[in-house]
Amino acid sequence: MSAGADRRFDHWFAQRGWKIFPFQREVWRAALKGDSGLLHATTGSGKTYAVWFAALLRAAATKEKGRRKAGLRVLWITPMRALAADTLRALQTSAADLAPAWTVDARTGDTSSGDRARQARRLPDALVTTPESLTLMLSNADARERFAQLDMLVVDEWHELMGNKRGVQTQLALARLRLWNPGLVVWGLSATLGNLARAGEALLGAAPVKPGVTVEGRVRKDIVVDTLIPDHPSRFPWAGHLGIQMLQPVIAEIERHATTLVFTNTRSQAELWYQNLLDARPDWAGRIALHHGSLDREVRDWVELGLKSGQLKAVVCTSSLDLGVDFLPVERVLQIGSAKGVARLLQRAGRSGHAPGRASRVTLVPTHSLELLEAAGAKQAVAERDIESRPVPDKPLDVLVQHLVTIALGGGFRSGELYEEVRGAWSYRDLTPEEWQWALDFVARGGQSLTVYPEYRRVLPDGEGVYRVPDAAIARRHRMGIGTIVSEASIQVKFMSGGRLGSVEEGFISRLRAGDHFLFGGRILEFVRVHEMTAYVRRATGAKGAVPRWQGGKMPLSSELAHAALERMRLATEGVYDGPEMRAVRPLLEVQQRWSALPTPGVTVVERMRSREGHHLFMYPFAGRAVHVGLASLFAWRLARARPATFSIAVNDYGFELLAPEEVAWPDTMDLFSDERLLEDVLASLNATELSQRRFREIARIAGLVFQGYPGQHKSARQLQASSSLFFEVFRKHDADNLLLTQAQREVLEQELELRRLRATLRELRARAVSLHEVKRATPFGFALMVERFREKLSTEKLSDRVARMLRELEKAAGP
DNA sequence: AGAGCCCTCTCGACAT
Numbered sequence: 075m076s077a078g079a080d081r082r083f084d085h086w087f088a089q090r091g092w093k094i095f096p097f098q099r100e101v102w103r104a105a106l107k108g109d110s111g112l113l114h115a116t117t118g119s120g121k122t123y124a125v126w127f128a129a130l131l132r133a134a135a136t137k138e139k140g141r142r143k144a145g146l147r148v149l150w151i152t153p154m155r156a157l158a159a160d161t162l163r164a165l166q167t168s169a170a171d172l173a174p175a176w177t178v179d180a181r182t183g184d185t186s187s188g189d190r191a192r193q194a195r196r197l198p199d200a201l202v203t204t205p206e207s208l209t210l211m212l213s214n215a216d217a218r219e220r221f222a223q224l225d226m227l228v229v230d231e232w233h234e235l236m237g238n239k240r241g242v243q244t245q246l247a248l249a250r251l252r253l254w255n256p257g258l259v260v261w262g263l264s265a266t267l268g269n270l271a272r273a274g275e276a277l278l279g280a281a282p283v284k285p286g287v288t289v290e291g292r293v294r295k296d297i298v299v300d301t302l303i304p305d306h307p308s309r310f311p312w313a314g315h316l317g318i319q320m321l322q323p324v325i326a327e328i329e330r331h332a333t334t335l336v337f338t339n340t341r342s343q344a345e346l347w348y349q350n351l352l353d354a355r356p357d358w359a360g361r362i363a364l365h366h367g368s369l370d371r372e373v374r375d376w377v378e379l380g381l382k383s384g385q386l387k388a389v390v391c392t393s394s395l396d397l398g399v400d401f402l403p404v405e406r407v408l409q410i411g412s413a414k415g416v417a418r419l420l421q422r423a424g425r426s427g428h429a430p431g432r433a434s435r436v437t438l439v440p441t442h443s444l445e446l447l448e449a450a451g452a453k454q455a456v457a458e459r460d461i462e463s464r465p466v467p468d469k470p471l472d473v474l475v476q477h478l479v480t481i482a483l484g485g486g487f488r489s490g491e492l493y494e495e496v497r498g499a500w501s502y503r504d505l506t507p508e509e510w511q512w513a514l515d516f517v518a519r520g521g522q523s524l525t526v527y528p529e530y531r532r533v534l535p536d537g538e539g540v541y542r543v544p545d546a547a548i549a550r551r552h553r554m555g556i557g558t559i560v561s562e563a564s565i566q567v568k569f570m571s572g573g574r575l576g577s578v579e580e581g582f583i584s585r586l587r588a589g590d591h592f593l594f595g596g597r598i599l600e601f602v603r604v605h606e607m608t609a610y611v612r613r614a615t616g617a618k619g620a621v622p623r624w625q626g627g628k629m630p631l632s633s634e635l636a637h638a639a640l641e642r643m644r645l646a647t648e649g650v651y652d653g654p655e656m657r658a659v660r661p662l663l664e665v666q667q668r669w670s671a672l673p674t675p676g677v678t679v680v681e682r683m684r685s686r687e688g689h690h691l692f693m694y695p696f697a698g699r700a701v702h703v704g705l706a707s708l709f710a711w712r713l714a715r716a717r718p719a720t721f722s723i724a725v726n727d728y729g730f731e732l733l734a735p736e737e738v739a740w741p742d743t744m745d746l747f748s749d750e751r752l753l754e755d756v757l758a759s760l761n762a763t764e765l766s767q768r769r770f771r772e773i774a775r776i777a778g779l780v781f782q783g784y785p786g787q788h789k790s791a792r793q794l795q796a797s798s799s800l801f802f803e804v805f806r807k808h809d810a811d812n813l814l815l816t817q818a819q820r821e822v823l824e825q826e827l828e829l830r831r832l833r834a835t836l837r838e839l840r841a842r843a844v845s846l847h848e849v850k851r852a853t854p855f856g857f858a859l860m861v862e863r864f865r866e867k868l869s870t871e872k873l874s875d876r877v878a879r880m881l882r883e884l885e886k887a888a889g890p
Numbered sequence: 891a892g893a894g895c896c897c898t899c900t901c902g903a904c905a906t
Binding site for chain 1: 891892893894895896897898899900901902903904905906
């Protein structure tokens with residue numbers, strides 16, 4: 075490291091009264107040597123400056139060698155546009171001091187077209203951008219020339235990207251940039267993960283020139299997790315998810331602190347909490363706010379600004395404030411309901427005490443009694459830093475197909491060369507020549523079944539074997555569809571007078587009639603009419619309204635949290651109830667123990683019960699709701715194979731219930747727990763085709779089969795679903811080997827059913843003892859499932875059989 | 891061996 079540069083940086087930090095952390099210097103040294111790597115650091119630890127100064131040092135060094143030419147030197151990738159703005163400001167101020175000649179800019183969707191035109195002529199020295207914008211730049215014919223001077227690339231919040239298709243798209247872009255600049259230095263910034271080593275590998279590619287370095291940002295961050303204990307734990311409900319009983323304690327917490335973030339798990343829950351807070355404290359109008367992903371960007375900007383300026387006392391939010399509040403003064407973080415995972419809890423805790431050396435604190439607010447148990451487990455898992463891994467997707471072909479068209483636009487490609495390049499991306503390291511050929515054929519001819527449609531012949535080789543996009547309309551359509559995020563079709567919500575509020579899903583609006591009231595954006599609105607995918611509303615008074623529901627993913631409880639909860643129950647069986655959470659949940663656990671038993675890491679509890687509804691079987695494997703859906707359907711299927719029967723199924727994160735109207739001979743559990751023919755049984759027990767078809771919608775969009783429509787004139791969900799279903803059917807009939815179909819099925823099994831975890835759970839079930847109990851009434855664990863029941867109704871009985879059974883019952887009722 | 895649930899399911903980007 076040049077002594078001069080070193081001194082300047084020391085001075086820069088000293089001026090601000092900031093201490094240079096050893097890990098920062100470690101990154102500078104490594105990057106100067108040309109090493110790439112992963113920096114594992116918490117937010118608010120000075121991680122941004124660690125890598126940014128590395129870039130400035132490298133620039134200084136190469137400048138000294140006289141190699142400086144105009145062009146983009148540093149690329150900074152961030153997963154969120156909102157984050158880009160704050161990062162940009164931090165980078166610009168330091169560059170102004172240290173490298174005044176540098177231009178630092180952002181390129182995101184927010185940039186006005188004037189800026190873009192200027193950037194198109196000449197890129198700045200450093201650019202802050204998103205994976206999608208980067209890919210878009212790669213689709214320009216002169217991409218290579220523009221990136222020729224690049225010598226450092228930083229991916230911020232890599233842990234947010236690595237586990238999804240956005241991360242895969244980033245990997246593909248990186249493979250390309252590395253090929254153009256073999257000396258490219260790449261650094262990822264990641265929060266704590268169960269699989270940090272994998273994070274580094276995925277970022278640096280399948281065949282790195284040099285092994286990557288991992289730097290630990292060892293700034294000790296104390297994390298405090300505690301719980302708001304209900305005033306009367308013995309009268310706290312056994313089920314439910316809203317947690318409004320905790321309103322008063324939450325108000326008291328908000329009262330006591332300057333700024334509080336109140337995290338909820340769903341958007342509708344956020345709406346309800348906000349409304350309840352305002353009803354209880356009308357004096358807080360204007361001092362508390364609501365923030366979630368369906369609110370209009372302008373509304374959210376206003377809220378974020380209010381937080382920054384300290385005007386807001388509390389914000390009720392969803393994960394929309396998980397990221398991007400790095401520069402906000404938040405004193406207190408509350409989490410209503412289960413945090414579902416340790417990583418998520420840490421992330422949220424990190425929103426408070428956001429400065430080097432200050433402790434972060436999150437307070438759990440249970441919404442039912444068993445969440446007290448979960449809270450005790452969460453505390454332990456956080457203390458042990460037992461954090462979830464994020465699996466990296468394995469060669470998703472929809473993303474590859476999109477990439478092929480992007481590269482055909484960005485200068486064209488030769489098949490063999492691009493194949494090698496793509497295999498340099500970690501996710502595609504095992505891509506076979508056959509798979510490659512399939513993907514190429516798919517974009518060149520439309521595969522087996524679409525050959526007659528010219529719009530699916532998207533790339534063509536020229537006389538020299540270079541694949542390009544021959545058609546301007548196809549090119550434009552492709553650029554408009556770049557990216558891997560597929561959202562539900564939604565309807566804009568606007569006041570009659572014109573103000574934009576946000577969006578709700580089509581299905582919700584279609585159930586409303588003119589004059590109906592609903593709660594959205596913290597206001598009671600009267601629905602007027604729908605016109606061109608916009609719902610017009612006016613302010614309503616008095617009466618409460620329906621709360622919109624959104625269709626989101628259903629996040630299961632993580633294994634880490636589930637195991638911690640089981641462990642706490644094992645201690646409880648030994649009479650150990652330590653901590654306020656365990657003491658509060660003690661009466662409930664004792665009832666469970668008296669009526670039945672407590673599930674522990676070594677014991678599976680199974681309960682049988684008869685009621686007017688029929689014959690119930692409850693089981694509590696603690697494997698998360700996705701696995702319980704799989705297990706319940708699998709068991710129902712296996713039971714019904716022995717003797718046809720209909721089962722109603724209910725699941726939650728702790729267990730599941732099977733209910734049969736008629737007597738069922740429950741067989742030996744070990745037969746149920748077998749993983750023989752597991753895949754076949756799982757596929758048969760669930761409607762696998764329907765699940766794949768739903769999944770295929772996303773794949774068809776990413777692969778460029780379905781066009782979302784031009785901005786502002788979005789197609790309706792029905793239209794989009796119809797066209798993706800059409801492709802699904804055509805492929806199934808005429809192109810059964812279509813690899814996108816295979817991918818849809820694989821994604822269902824891996825992501826929606828968590829097949830690996832299901833298999834692991836079956837293994838655990840076989841190893842554990844079964845504690846079987848005949849119960850007269852639902853136990854505390856069973857009660858929650860009974861409440862849950864009619865949401866998830868599944869049947870293994872064919873319709874005709876069901877009709878036959880109903881007829882039999884009718885006959886019985888009618889008598890002889 | 892008391893009754894207990896108001897309704898559930900995040901986020902993120904790009905393009906004319």
